Structures are given as C-alpha cells and as structure tokens.
Amino acid sequence: MFKKLSFPLTLVLSGIICFSCEQKKESTATADGWTSLFDGESLEGWKALGGEAEFVIEDDAIVGISKVNTPNTFLSTEKVFSDYILELDLKIEDETSNSGVMTRGQYNAEKNRVFGYQVEADPKERAWSGGIYDEARRGWLYPLSLNPEARKAFKLGEYNHYRIEAIGNEIKTWVNGQPVAYVMDDMDSQGFIGLQVHSIGSNPDHAGRKTYFKNIKIQTENLQPKAFEKGHYVVSTVDNKLTEYEKEDGWKLLFNGSSNEGWRSANGEEFPSKGWSISDGVLSIAESDGSESQSYGDIVTKDTYSAFDLSFQFKLTEGANSGVKYFVTLDEKTSGSAIGLEYQILDDERHPDAKKGKDGNRTLSSLYDLITADKQPRFTKKIGEWNQGRVVVYPNNHVEHYLNGIKVLEYERGSKEYRDLVAGSKYAKWEDFGEAEEGHILLQDHGNLVSFKSIKIKELK
Template sequence: MNTSSYGKSRRLNGLFAVVLASAVSASCTTSATSDGWQSLFNGETLEGWRSVGGEAPYAVEDGAIVGTMTAGTPNSFLITEQEYGDFILELEVKLEGETTNSGVQTRSHINENGNGRVYGRQVEIDPTPRAWTGGIYDEARRGWLYPLDLNEEAKTAYKKDAYNHIRIEAIGNETKTWINDIPVAHVVDTIDATGFIGLQVHSINDSSLAGKKVYFKNIRIQTENLQPKDFPSGIYTVNLTPNSLTAYEEQSGYKLLFDGTSNTGWVGAYKDTFPVKGWDIKDGSITVLPADGGESTNGGDIVTTEQFSAFDLSFEFKLTEGANSGVKYFVTLSEKNTGSAIGLEYQVLDDERHPDAKMGKDGNRTLASLYDLIKANKSSRSTRNIGEWNKGRIVVAPDNTVTHYLNGEKVVQYVRGSDEYKRLVSESKYKNWENFGQADKGHILLQDHGDRVSFRSIKIKSL
C-alpha cells in the first residue's frame, strides 16, 4: 500500500468523522432546544451561578452540583446570575440525612440594604417525618405559604436517599409544584413577578450533619411558549389575592361568601337584615367594631343566609391587641338564646393578651381551638403577629370528621357525634344544650365579641 495514499485516506476519514460528529452534535443541540428547554447547568462548571448568603461550599462532582452542609454558617445559596419571570423549571435533587432540609428558590431576591439575606418563595425539600417536600415556604419573609398538611396525599411523593424529580411552574401569579410527577402545591401570590433561581444548603444545628451533601442535576428551564401541565382537581389552593377565586377554584366548586364590597349573603343572627351598626365593610374587609368586649352587645353576630352540611371553609382574619372573636359552624339559630348564637366555634383570639386563653380546660379556648372542647395543637411557626392576616380553614367531611387548620397547618381533628366528642361536650359549657353541634346543617357565623377583628377571603366548597 502507498503510505502517502493511506495517510491521505486516514486524514479524509478523520475529517469526515469530525464533520459527522459536528452534524450529530448540531442535530442533538437542535433537538434539545426545539421544545424550548435550556440547560442551567452544563454538568462541568458553575458558569452562570454565584454563591451568596452563608459559606457552605458548592462544587461539581460527576455531573451534579454538590453543596456541603457546614457548621457555623447561615443558609447558603447558589443562585443564577440571570433573573426569570414566567418559567417551567425541572431538576433532580438528592439530599443526605433525614433531619435537615434544602430547597429551590424561585423569583427570589437579596436584601441588599439589610443583612444580605436571600428572600422569596422556596420549594421545600424535606426528608424528615414531617414530609413537606414540594410545599412552598417564603424564605426570610412570610414563612410557610403551603405546608403539606394541605395536601397530605403528596407527603409520600419524596424518596429518601435517591434523586427526586422536581417540576416547578411559575406562570403569572401562580406557582405549582410536582415531586416525582405527583402534584403537590398550588399558590396564587400577589408579589415577585421576577427574580433569580437558587439552590439551598440549609444551616445546621447538629454537628453530626456537617459534611452531608445536597446534589442537584439535570437543571433545565423553559421561558417561552409555556405549556402548563394538567393539575388535577381537588388540590387545595392557597390564594393570596383577597376575595378572589381562580378559575381552578371555581371549577373545583368553591364560591365566595363575602365579595369584598357588600353584605350580600349575610344577616344578623336572629334578624332578617344586616346589622345597622357594629360592622364595617371597607377596603375589602368585613370588620366587627370594638364596643365593650362583651358578646353581641353592639352589632351582634352575623350569619350566612345559606346553610351548609359537609363543607370546606376558608377565611382570613386579622386580630387587634387583646381581641376575641370566632367563626362558628352548624349554627341553627333554634336556641333563641341571648348573647352569641350557639354553634361549634373555631376560636379567634389574641392568646397572649385576652384572659379567655387562660380559661376553659388545658388551653381549649386558645386560637384555632374547638372552643371549650379541644385545644389547637399549634406550633410557633403557625401563628402570625397581631395585625397580620391569618388563614383559617375548617373542613367537615361527609363522615363528620372535622379538621381545623391555622395558616395551613392542621391543629385540630375530631369526629362530630362520636363517643369522644359527646364526652367532651358533657364536660364543657355546652353540656346542657341537647345534641350540641350535631345538626345536619347550619349557618356559618362571624362573632361580635366587642373587639375589632377583620375578616376577608371567605370561601366555601360543599363536599
């Protein structure tokens, strides 16, 4: 064989291979971007990202971004240099350990004029028994927006010690999450239309966690021609737009009990019309005005004109210092009693400053409790400061299981009419009321206890 011909042939074959490889590469790149996905991580470097907050280190290992938990430093974040508005984000996350957590920041920011902390909505990664992975937390600002007590079926979606696929849709004012293709959370918010994306390494209090790692890989995003994934009906929505319903909520069967501007659908208890005094409708809220702190001594209680049996009721309330009120249900108005009308009561109270919190039995008159019957099992994170809006929720299932929620956390559960329920009633101030709280249906009531308390975003779904 002529060696020069062989060399020429080998060079031509090599050139052909390069051209072919380039064509294949171009073809792969085209196919990878033809559906609008862009990679946020090239698998080799941290190009396009920067570290902020704490000093936990981030590195690239085997095609993954790896953050290492570090003692003595606050929450650390690796954030995108670019900010994003509407997007669909997908990535895979694995977390070592079962007593810490991590998260993915969305549309977030840095407090440049304060302590430099990252703040904004975070999709939680939580391997602890609490199991709130996929829930939505507002880092360094409002706290929990969507605890997974609101969607308990999704608590099993996360797989420990394995990569978990996360999908986040941030479109308009809605954020939806999926964990391993299981729909988890749905929040409608009023702030932060744009911001960066961040990968969190949480601070640690347990020195044994030092050196544990968080892995992020296959991070990709769409920002144009977004096609939302189907979100099945029946998943609870945290809607932070006052006195509004999304199309999804309406399709799920919710309706507003207060429209934000009028008293339509409400009358005074034991009356045919709305009270002429004692209540004020202004700035999207319905407010009971202060009097002497007594029950129904000013405008009196107000009730819905409609009655309900099994239902899912949500409402927001804002307390003033030392205030007392309540949301009652299964109010029949058949007792014709003086003072506040009779019914099961979700207590609305300033626990620190109102004396009723120290009365009753074992704290069963505190905020969100089933008044005088069952104490609310609250955590410090489930309460808000006086003057801030709280989110209450009461769910009465068709089987008479009743659940109270406070700011998304389950704090009371009981079965209406059960032997245990009857025992509690027999030991309460309601013991002389026959079949107390066991009516087939009843009105919803907002209580006048003589203190200023405001309500809004009152919505209900019949079950």
C-alpha cells in the same frame, strides 16, 4: 517543551474556542422549548449567595456540600426569570440534611441574605418536600399538612424529579409527578433560581454532607401549564379572589370584598345597619363594650351547609375576641351569641377567656370550650397581622381545624368522645349540640374590633 503561540495564531485559536462556546451555549436550547441551566461541566451563569457552603461538579451534577458556622447558602442564577416552568432532579443523601429551590428568589446585598419563595426538599419525618416556604420573610405558605398524601413522594437517597410552575401570580409544584403545592401570591413577579445548602450550625457531625442537583432546565416562552388534579387546597394571599382552578373545583366566595351579599343578621333577615362595615376589601366588626353579641350582633350566611371546606382570613386587635361558628341553626333562643360549634378567634395573651375553660380549650383556633388547639407559636401570626383559618367538615362527620396551614385539631362530630366532651361543657344544656345535619356559618360580634377577608367555601359530597 512548550512553545509560545504567535499572536495571530492565538487570535485564530481564541476565535475558534469562543465560537465553540457560543455554539455550545446555543445548543442548550432544545426544539421543545427547554433551555438547560447547567451544562454538566461548569458553574458558568451561577453564583453563591448567603453563606459559604461549597458547590462542586461531580458526574454531571452540581453538588452542594454542607459547612459548619455558615448560614443557608444558595447557588443562584445570575439571570432573573419571570414566568417559567422549571424542572430538575434533586438528591439528598442523609435525613439530617435539608435543601430547597428558590423560585423567583430575592437578595438583600446589605445583609447578604436570600429571601423569597422556596420549594422545600425535606427528608426528615415531617416530609414537607415540595411545600412552599417564604425564606427569611413570612415563613410557611404551603406546609404539607395541607396535602398529606404528597408527603410520600420524596425518596431519600434517590434523585427526585421536581417540577415548578411560576406563571403570573401562581406557583405550583410537583415531586416525582405528585401534585404538591398551589399558591396564589403577588409579592414577587420575578427573581433568580437558587439551589440551597441548608445551614448546619456548629455541628461538625453534619459537615461535608452532600445534596445533588442535575438535569436543570427551564421554559420561559409558550408555557403550557400541567393539569393540577382536582381536590387540592389552594393557599391564596390575593384578597377575595378565586383561581380558575378553585372555581372549577367547586369553591365559591362567601365575601367578595365589596358587598354584604349572602349575609344577614343572626337576629333578623337584614344585614345589621351598624357595627359591621366593609372597607378596602375587608369586613370588620367595630369595637364596642366587649360584650357577647349585645352591641351590633352576629352575622350569618343566608345559606346553610352540611359537609364543607371553609377558609377565611382574620385579623385581631389587642385583647380582641371573636369566633367563626358552624352548624348554627338559630333554633336555640339565647341572650348572647347564637349557638354553634366555634372556631375560636382570640388574643390568647391578653384576653381573659384564654385562661378559662379546661386546659386551654378556649384559646385561638380551638373548638371553643371542647377541644384545645395543638399549635406552635411559630405558626401563629402576631396581633395586627392576618391569620388563615380553615374548618373542614367531611361527609362522614370528621372535622378538622387549621391555623395558617397547620392542622391543630380533629374530632368526630356525634361520636361518643365528642358527646362526652359536650356533656362536660357549657353546651351540655343544649340537646344534640353541634349535631344538626346542616347550619349557617356565623361571624361573631364579641364587642372587639376584628376583621375578615377572603372567606371561601367548597361543599363536600
């Protein structure tokens, strides 16, 4: 038989209990600066947002359980964080599951939607775990096609150790000690941390599948960033700037956002006096008559390059055509654009050139008139939005084209297959086309308004 406690005794015991709670909370902060975000016993300090998936506690872990007919669900910290280092262990049991960790997460209460930076947990064949996705906003910022070696890091059915550094406008990730993603972006400076259970739609076979999170800890003061191994590509949406990491890794800007230094006309030693303009950190070629390099002319780098990693952002207007060419020697005499290998820049839907050539080899991000880009619509930005282009030429003449972080084609410069393609193209009349040891980088005037920014290059050896 239970007895009611007297009021004074109740107060005394309550005080002891509350004091113990405070002592427990204080004990979560360790001497090395880490604070636990999960005590292994309760979900105090967390709340579910977005969907209705269930979260329970099992064996010192937070377990997210998938549920049919509900959107992505995020168990989110009630507290908002700015600069921090976060570490946790994450396990996915089934390859059909998907998860992630919101980093500086945001929430739209009216739409009940979580959005913002998410560090991926992807057990499927694609294996983009540790990549950075902009949930419910811009899509992929750092897909692992930019770091294929890191795709091996995540282990299905095992706990995987994640490290996430969100410091200033830089976010870096590691999975099981492997450097994965590096993004410089200034859209969100603070937000909550969220643990995701991905939507499974209406498929009952996937209901009840579990994702585990444990050892969740954070540092918010006296942060000591971990060294990121050299040689990794940095995705930056901050215009015309390099991170210190990039500078130390050999990158340099080809366009600084304010001057035409390092560029000249393809037809002379000076920069064109008309047509090309710089405004608000953007380099643009003006609209004219749609002809190829007849109005204002192409521009080229003053320097020449052999093996390199070239990155640039470009924005098309409706029906526009342009291109970024490489290995341009200026030795050929042409009435139009200078000759070189071309990363095609085109409005595929509205410009007639997309229907010419062979099998779409004149479409956006293709190797113009030679190799068609294998791209998906979901990774292509709309006309009027900025796209990220990239061309990598390795010292062994292996070449890759990327569009918004996705590799869309590759080839071997100078191989038999390459020469066979050239022989069947408009370039067949040019001896040893595209095989020069070095050449200029060219931005094309094709008579349409097209803009460029954040043009950077790293020479490879």
